[in-house]
Structure formats: C-alpha cells, structure tokens
Amino acid sequence: MVSPISSSPVLTQDELKKIAAYKAVDYVESGMVLGLGTGSTAYYAVNRIGELLKQGKLTNIIGIPTSKKTEEQAISLGIPLSDLDTHPVLDLAIDGADEVDTYLNLVKGRGGSLLREKMVEGACKKFVVIVDESKMVKTLGGSGLAMPVEIVPFCWNFTAKRLERLFSDAAGCVAKLRVGDTGKPFMTDNMNYIVDLYFKGEMGDLKVVSDEILRLAGVVEHGMFIDMATTVIVAGECGITVKNK
Numbered sequence: 001m002v003s004p005i006s007s008s009p010v011l012t013q014d015e016l017k018k019i020a021a022y023k024a025v026d027y028v029e030s031g032m033v034l035g036l037g038t039g040s041t042a043y044y045a046v047n048r049i050g051e052l053l054k055q056g057k058l059t060n061i062i063g064i065p066t067s068k069k070t071e072e073q074a075i076s077l078g079i080p081l082s083d084l085d086t087h088p089v090l091d092l093a094i095d096g097a098d099e100v101d102t103y104l105n106l107v108k109g110r111g112g113s114l115l116r117e118k119m120v121e122g123a124c125k126k127f128v129v130i131v132d133e134s135k136m137v138k139t140l141g142g143s144g145l146a147m148p149v150e151i152v153p154f155c156w157n158f159t160a161k162r163l164e165r166l167f168s169d170a171a172g173c174v175a176k177l178r179v180g181d182t183g184k185p186f187m188t189d190n191m192n193y194i195v196d197l198y199f200k201g202e203m204g205d206l207k208v209v210s211d212e213i214l215r216l217a218g219v220v221e222h223g224m225f226i227d228m229a230t231t232v233i234v235a236g237e238c239g240i241t242v243k244n245k
C-alpha cells in the first residue's frame with residue numbers, strides 16, 4: 001500500500017531518503033540491539049536514532065555499526081556501541097541499498113561496506129531496508145551500475161579476470177578495480193580492495209552466481225544480499241510503500 005507523503009511538488013532524492021529512514025526508525029523500540037547501516041540513506045536513520053535517544057524517547061539502545069564511518073557518526077551522537085562478539089544476535093538492522101529486486105534481494109556495497117554489512121545484517125532478526133524509488137529494479141545488475149565484490153589485494157588483477165571469466169558464457173561482465181579519491185585503489189575498512197562488476201545482461205540464478213563467486217580464492221564477499229531483507233521501505237513521489245517478505 002502507498003501512503004501519501006505530502007502535497008508538496010517535487011521532492012529531492014535526499015528528501016526521499018530521509019523520509020524512508022524516518023519511517024524505518026518507527027520500527028525501533030527501547031532496549032533493542034540495532035545494526036546501524038552505512039551510506040547516505042542510513043545516515044538519516046542513525047541521526048534520527050541519536051535524536052530520539054537524546055530526547056529520552058528511546059532508551060537502552062545498543063548499536064552495532066557496519067563501518068568505521070557509521071561508528072564515528074554513532075559516537076558523535078552518543079549512541080552506545082557494541083560488536084558481534086558481544087551481541088551475536090541483533091533485534092533489527094536498518095540500512096540502505098543500491099538495488100532492490102521484486103523479491104527484495106539487494107545489491108549493496110557501492111559505499112564499500114558490504115562485508116561488515118552482510119555480517120551484521122545476517123545476524124539480525126529483522127532487516128529493514130530503506131531506499132528511494134530509483135533503487136527499485138526488475139533484476140539485480142539490471143541498472144547497469146556496479147555489483148561490488150570485496151577481494152584481497154594480493155594479485156587483484158588475477159582475481160578480477162577470473163570474475164570476468166565466470167560470466168563469459170552467460171551475461172558477460174566487465175570487472176573494474178574501484179579507485180579512491182587519491183587515485184589509489186579504494187581500501188575497505190578490512191584493508192581489502194573492491195572490484196565492481198558491470199553486467200551486460202541478466203546475471204541468471206542469483207544463488208548459483210553467489211556460490212560461484214564465493215568459490216574463487218581471493219574473493220572475500222560479494223554485494224548480493226539474497227533473502228536477507230525482511231522489509232523494504234520505498235519512498236517515492238507518490239508516497240511510502242512498505243514491502244514485507
């Protein structure tokens with residue numbers, strides 16, 4: 001069902017992200033252990049959680065950040081933090097996504113935090129994804145944008161070529177090493193590299209593709225989050241849509 005947002009004319013993408021994020025924070029209850037996502041949409045959710053804690057409307061929250069950046073943000077807001085060693089089961093995680101398909105499978109990691117995101121969000125009872133409507137796709141990889149894969153730096157080119165070769169028969173893809181602002185390879189929080197895969201066609205069976213990628217030595221994790229989201233909140237010009245698994 002679509003709930004109208006407002007009668008104002010055109011909302012920016014940032015406004016839509018904020019609307020989805022605030023809606024997701026309605027799912028947060030005092031006493032919860034929360035996975036705190038990474039990216040420009042999750043940023044709004046983390047800020048809102050900090051605001052509600054400050055106002056005393058939420059109490060006893062423990063956050064588990066999915067990146068160093070989110071950790072810094074949470075610390076600046078006074079959100080108490082922990083880790084998966086101490087809290088191996090989380091009540092809820094809220095995070096953005098780069099693509100969401102019709103089955104609520106996701107591509108994540110264009111912000112570079114896919115490994116920690118997958119670890120934290122895989123340990124949650126509920127995983128609420130927040131997106132603006134531009135992230136909705138029919139099939140993953142279909143936006144023509146990147147599907148990130150975290151790899152070890154050792155002989156990264158060898159691993160990138162092997163990733164390309166995996167798809168040479170079917171979809172076909174180009175693997176590009178992600179480069180940071182300084183012109184050097186982008187480094188993840190785990191001191192790994194990211195290779196972005198650009199598909200020419202449909203990826204095919206996602207579980208098969210996932211297994212094949214993970215079987216390559218040198219690959220740490222990929223950005224497909226299959227069967228993980230329990231709820232997706234989509235903010236669009238016509239309103240908010242909540243999709244449940």
Ligand SMILES: O=C(CO)[C@H](O)[C@H](O)COP(=O)(O)O
Pocket residue numbers: 037038039040041042095096097098107108109110111112113114117
């Ligand atoms: O997976 C992610 C970071 O690794 C982000 O959640 C994803 O890139 C979406 O980011 P944004 O909300 O800025 O569009």
